[in-house]
Structure formats: C-alpha cells, structure tokens
Amino acid sequence: GQNIDQPTEMTATEGAIVQINCTYQTSGFNGLFWYQQHAGEAPTFLSYNVLDGLEEKGRFSSFLSRSKGYSYLLLKELQMKDSASYLCAASDNYGQNFVFGPGTRLSVLP
Amino acid sequence: IAGITQAPTSQILAAGRRMTLRCTQDMRHNAMYWYRQDLGLGLRLIHYSNTAGTTGKGEVPDGYSVSRANTDDFPLTLASAVPSQTSVYFCASSEGTGTDTQYFGPGTRLTVL
Numbered sequence: 001g002q003n004i005d006q007p008t009e010m011t012a013t014e015g016a017i018v019q020i021n022c023t024y025q026t027s028g029f030n031g032l033f034w035y036q037q038h039a040g041e042a043p044t045f046l047s048y049n050v051l052d053g054l055e056e057k058g059r060f061s062s063f064l065s066r067s068k069g070y071s072y073l074l075l076k077e078l079q080m081k082d083s084a085s086y087l088c089a090a091s092d093n094y095g096q097n098f099v100f101g102p103g104t105r106l107s108v109l110p
Numbered sequence: 111i112a113g114i115t116q117a118p119t120s121q122i123l124a125a126g127r128r129m130t131l132r133c134t135q136d137m138r139h140n141a142m143y144w145y146r147q148d149l150g151l152g153l154r155l156i157h158y159s160n161t162a163g164t165t166g167k168g169e170v171p172d173g174y175s176v177s178r179a180n181t182d183d184f185p186l187t188l189a190s191a192v193p194s195q196t197s198v199y200f201c202a203s204s205e206g207t208g209t210d211t212q213y214f215g216p217g218t219r220l221t222v223l
Contacts, residue, residue: 033211033212041216041217042200042214042215042216042217043153043200043214044214045211045212045213048211087152087153089153098143098155098212099155099169100145100152100153100154101152102150102151102152103152
C-alpha cells in the first residue's frame with residue numbers, strides 16, 4: 001500500500017517563496033505528481049518527477065528524493081491566484097495505484 | 111475540444127435511490143478513473159479502467175459499480191445510495207496507466223439525504 005503525508009495548511013505573502021513538502025511510503029513506487037486545485041474546481045497537473053532531483057517549470061519547481069521518500073513543490077514570486085490546494089500523488093509500478101495525499105491548502109496574503 | 115465532461119454538475123438524492131454519474135472523454139485516452147473527494151481525506155480512488163472492456167477496484171469500491179463499454183464513456187453507478195456517499199466525484203483519464211498524467215473532469219457534487 002501507499003501512505004502520503006502533507007501539511008494541512010500554509011500561509012505566505014504575495015511575492016514570497018513557499019515550499020510545500022510531501023512524504024510518502026509506498027510499495028513499488030514509480031513517480032510523484034503534483035496537482036493544483038482551486039476551490040470548487042478540478043485538480044490540474046503541475047509536475048511529475050520520476051528521477052531524483054529538481055524539475056523547474058517557470059515559477060514552480062518540484063524536487064524528488066526516492067531514497068528519502070520525500071518531495072517538495074517550490075512556488076516562487078507568489079501571486080494571489082496561487083491560493084489553492086496542492087496535492088501530491090504517488091504512482092506505482094503496476095499502473096493500478098495512483099494515491100493522492102490529503103492536500104495542502106495555501107493561502108497567499110497581500 | 112471538451113476534454114472530460116461529467117453530468118450532472120450536482121444532484122440531491124434520497125437514500126436508497128439508484129444514481130448513475132456520467133463521464134465522457136474525447137481524448138481517446140485508454141485509462142479512466144473515478145475518485146471521490148471528501149474534506150480532510152483528499153482524493154480516493156473508487157474504480158478504474160485501464161482499457162475499454164476492463165475495470166478494477168480502487169481504494170473505496172463498496173457501494174459503487176462501473177462499466178467501460180467503449181473508450182469514451184465510464185459511468186459510475188450507486189445501486190442504493192447512502193448518506194456516506196455524499197461527496198464530490200471526479201472522473202479522470204490518462205493516455206496510459208500509472209505513470210501517465212491524469213486529466214480531471216469538472217466534478218459532480220452529490221448529496222444523499
């Protein structure tokens with residue numbers, strides 16, 4: 001099975017940098033996804049890490065350490081529109097499990 | 111291109127009634143999924159289908175059934191709804207399984223009284 005943990009809530013200021021952590025315990029781990037979900041809307045894909053290291057995509061970066069069972073999502077130059085829930089999800093080798101963490105609700109304040 | 115559509119958008123249902131939530135995708139994705147999302151619990155997989163004609167059970171399948179008669183459609187049926195099935199239901203699809211990005215529909219908000 002798989003177990004994923006994230007902080008429940010975080011608050012940051014517009015223009016700042018915030019790091020959202022995700023730890024996972026899995027069997028047959030294959031890769032780690034990050035999704036963004038605005039209130040009342042569907043989750044949308046942000047990033048996918050399968051190898052150790054940092055993947056950068058504009059203001060958003062995602063890091064993975066397979067040996068430590070740890071990932072983080074880094075958001076730079078925060079904007080008000082970044083206020084949302086951020087979900088990490090782990091996929092396994094067998095293509096039949098795609099497990100989401102509980103999500104981190106980020107509030108960006110002016 | 112619509113992507114994934116779900117119907118209805120929201121529904122209030124009496125306990126014991128039968129309900130089918132509809133999901134259609136036009137991306138020709140092989141895999142489709144049904145999740146429920148509850149406050150504090152995140153998204154939990156109900157059922158999945160890796161390809162047309164096959165289905166499998168996820169983390170919380172009890173009380174739900176699915177079918178995958180063709181590539182585009184993946185309906186979710188509640189045979190006899192109970193209040194604990196009050197939730198937001200998301201359908202998703204991906205080109206392949208496991209390592210492929212999942213794309214989500216807009217969701218159905220279901221209330222069972």
